[in-house]
Amino acid sequence: MEVKILTEHYSDDNYRSLDGYKAKGGYETLKKAFSMKPEDIVAEVKASGLRGRGGAGFPTGVKWGFLPNNGEPRYLLCNADEGEPCTFKDRMMMEKAPHQLIEGMIISAFAIGSHKSYIYIRGEYVYAAKVLEKAIKEAYDAGLLGKNIMGSGFDHDLDVYRGAGAYICGEETGMISSLEGKKGQPKLKPPFPAVQGYLAKPTIVNNVETLAAVIPIIRDGAAAYRKNGTEKSAGTKLFSVAGDVNKPGNYEVPLGYKMIDLINNECGGVKGGKLKAAIPGGTSAPIITAEEIEKATLDYECLAEMGTMLGSGSIVIMNDTRCMVDMMKVISHFYHHESCGQCTPCREGTGWLHKLVTSVITGQAKLTDIDLLCEVANKMKGRTICALSDAAALPVLGIVPKFRDEFEFYIKEGYSKVRGKSHGQMHH
Amino acid sequence: MFELSNETKEFIKKELGRYETKESAIIPSLYKVQEQNDGWVSDEAIHAMSEIMDIPVARINEVFHFYTMFNKKPVGKYHVQVCCNVACCMAGTRELFETFLDEHNAKEGEVTNDGRFTFTRVECLGSCDTAPMMQINEDYHENLTPESARQLLKELR
Numbered sequence: 386m387e388v389k390i391l392t393e394h395y396s397d398d399n400y401r402s403l404d405g406y407k408a409k410g411g412y413e414t415l416k417k418a419f420s421m422k423p424e425d426i427v428a429e430v431k432a433s434g435l436r437g438r439g440g441a442g443f444p445t446g447v448k449w450g451f452l453p454n455n456g457e458p459r460y461l462l463c464n465a466d467e468g469e470p471c472t473f474k475d476r477m478m479m480e481k482a483p484h485q486l487i488e489g490m491i492i493s494a495f496a497i498g499s500h501k502s503y504i505y506i507r508g509e510y511v512y513a514a515k516v517l518e519k520a521i522k523e524a525y526d527a528g529l530l531g532k533n534i535m536g537s538g539f540d541h542d543l544d545v546y547r548g549a550g551a552y553i554c555g556e557e558t559g560m561i562s563s564l565e566g567k568k569g570q571p572k573l574k575p576p577f578p579a580v581q582g583y584l585a586k587p588t589i590v591n592n593v594e595t596l597a598a599v600i601p602i603i604r605d606g607a608a609a610y611r612k613n614g615t616e617k618s619a620g621t622k623l624f625s626v627a628g629d630v631n632k633p634g635n636y637e638v639p640l641g642y643k644m645i646d647l648i649n650n651e652c653g654g655v656k657g658g659k660l661k662a663a664i665p666g667g668t669s670a671p672i673i674t675a676e677e678i679e680k681a682t683l684d685y686e687c688l689a690e691m692g693t694m695l696g697s698g699s700i701v702i703m704n705d706t707r708c709m710v711d712m713m714k715v716i717s718h719f720y721h722h723e724s725c726g727q728c729t730p731c732r733e734g735t736g737w738l739h740k741l742v743t744s745v746i747t748g749q750a751k752l753t754d755i756d757l758l759c760e761v762a763n764k765m766k767g768r769t770i771c772a773l774s775d776a777a778a779l780p781v782l783g784i785v786p787k788f789r790d791e792f793e794f795y796i797k798e799g800y801s802k803v804r805g806k807s808h809g810q811m812h813h
Numbered sequence: 814m815f816e817l818s819n820e821t822k823e824f825i826k827k828e829l830g831r832y833e834t835k836e837s838a839i840i841p842s843l844y845k846v847q848e849q850n851d852g853w854v855s856d857e858a859i860h861a862m863s864e865i866m867d868i869p870v871a872r873i874n875e876v877f878h879f880y881t882m883f884n885k886k887p888v889g890k891y892h893v894q895v896c897c898n899v900a901c902c903m904a905g906t907r908e909l910f911e912t913f914l915d916e917h918n919a920k921e922g923e924v925t926n927d928g929r930f931t932f933t934r935v936e937c938l939g940s941c942d943t944a945p946m947m948q949i950n951e952d953y954h955e956n957l958t959p960e961s962a963r964q965l966l967k968e969l970r
């Protein structure tokens with residue numbers, strides 16, 4: 386069942402405006418936060434068990450705790466780059482509830498002692514950026530941003546920064562480079578952004594959904610927040626579901642919810658064939674089969690045990706008319722296109738993966754190339770500046786062993802085991 | 814000869830003071846210049862930017878070439894960007910893209926003879942629940958069918 390904590394008022398069009406947002410209790414939590422000590426807000430977020438919703442699932446309160454006490458200015462950056470294929474929750478959140486993000490950011494900024502924040506939004510989200518800019522102006526005009534917010538004595542400035550088309554700017558250090566006016570190339574960690582981030586100053590990077598989730602945690606308390614979810618995966622989460630389901634869309638459910646229930650109940654069941662597989666957490670997450678889907682619960686621990694991940698919470702459902710060689714080709718093209726090229730294993734590896742899988746489709750591959758695919762992928766893991774290389778390798782290591790027969794058939798017969806001889810433009 | 818319009822100049826000057834570092838103004842300024850220059854940024858435009866921003870040409874070029882949303886050569890009046898990532902591909906955008914090229918006698922990434930279109934395949938635009946979709950200039954067009962997509966292009970003059 387959907388449990389709408391963040392999305393409770395999303396069907397109200399007026400929620401987008403300051404008045405509409407306030408009518409539903411908006412900015413009341415900010416008022417409450419100002420009556421608390423910043424360190425108590427951090428402690429509450431820690432106690433809530435909130436984990437980053439951008440993909441890595443790192444505990445938010447713990448991250449905030451890494452900020453050094455050295456008197457340097459601190460920055461808060463909201464990651465609204467949302468480039469992970471098949472993720473579309475942050476866009477909805479920003480378009481429907483810009484003030485929710487702004488309120489979540491001010492509370493978070495107050496908690497960590499930051500006076501300047503940016504929302505780094507992907508360039509393609511032109512409309513969402515406009516909605517945000519309008520809402521930020523409303524907030525300034527109402528004294529919710531700027532100097533002495535709500536008479537609290539706390540100052541905070543918030544601005545929007547538009548990216549310009551680069552998936553790698555979703556990686557936090559790539560984002561920082563981009564915001565600094567450079568190529569969006571990731572930087573070696575450590576130092577982590579919390580210690581040395583934007584302009585080499587202590588910086589917290591959090592996803593849109595993470596920052597919004599701070600509101601119910603402070604409003605209702607950590608214990609209430611934990612009523613949903615599991616011990617290690619607290620609260621609710623938005624899932625973007627697409628592909629072969631009758632009702633694709635964003636759904637907010639408690640973590641730990643059964644994946645098959647989400648598919649059958651909220652999403653109206655599988656469309657166009659029988660359930661075959663799912664990508665559970667954005668294309669970087671290894672695919673799982675129909676049998677695995679039956680057992681999967683939507684939490685960090687279950688999906689990790691299955692050798693995949695919850696990631697950004699975007700699920701692509703595939704029915705039995707889908708060719709896995711095709712899917713792999715699309716995915717490997719993406720990572721090859723998006724590698725920033727700094728690290729050899731990533732730059733060369735993503736190219737190799739794409740070339741190998743394309744050669745399967747164009748009839749130029751040998752059976753030994755199947756193992757070569759996995760070998761290349763294995764060599765790309767854990768040896769690069771950022772995790773894009775792993776994100777490119779992992780899907781291969783999921784899809785190839787699980788659907789090896791489809792790769793073998795394609796190579797032997799020269800056409801897809803699933804979709805037959807029609808090439809469906811996949812050779813491009 | 815390319816010249817920055819007064820509006821563009823004003824915009825750039827404001828952006829230069831908006832962020833913590835002036836280099837952060839490069840991306841917003843490139844957007845503005847691209848808008849002024851019918852959808853792409855020429856070498857001349859980069860030089861003009863360099864002058865007014867007092868940032869070396871090479872430094873601006875570094876940023877310019879990194880990001881895919883800045884067009885390095887002229888584009889049609891309508892830049893049709895068809896998502897061909899997972900969800901849209903499953904919904905048939907690769908086939909749709911081929912029909913576009915066929916019907917408009919176009920090559921991928923090149924301006925059509927009548928100057929109206931440039932067709933490009935792009936990665937996920939974060940609109941998978943409304944697949945198949947495409948972006949034309951700044952606007953998203955969602956839940957397409959082959960007919961509705963073709964009709965849409967017909968109406969763009």
Ligand SMILES: Cc1cc2nc3c(=O)[nH]c(=O)nc-3n(C[C@H](O)[C@H](O)[C@H](O)COP(=O)(O)O)c2cc1C
Pocket residue numbers: 436437438439440441442443445464465466467468469552553554555556557558590591592593595596771772773776
């Ligand atoms: C290649 C790559 C792309 C990423 N893209 C995004 C993204 O689009 N949005 C996002 O919030 N996090 C993204 N991340 C994760 C960020 O690096 C970072 O962990 C996150 O923004 C932290 O926020 P959170 O703790 O609130 O999740 C990406 C990571 C990698 C390695």
Ligand code: SF4
Pocket residue numbers: 553570571723724725726727728729731732769770771772773774
């Ligand atoms: S792993 Fe890939 S994307 Fe990440 S820094 Fe290295 S080359 Fe760039």
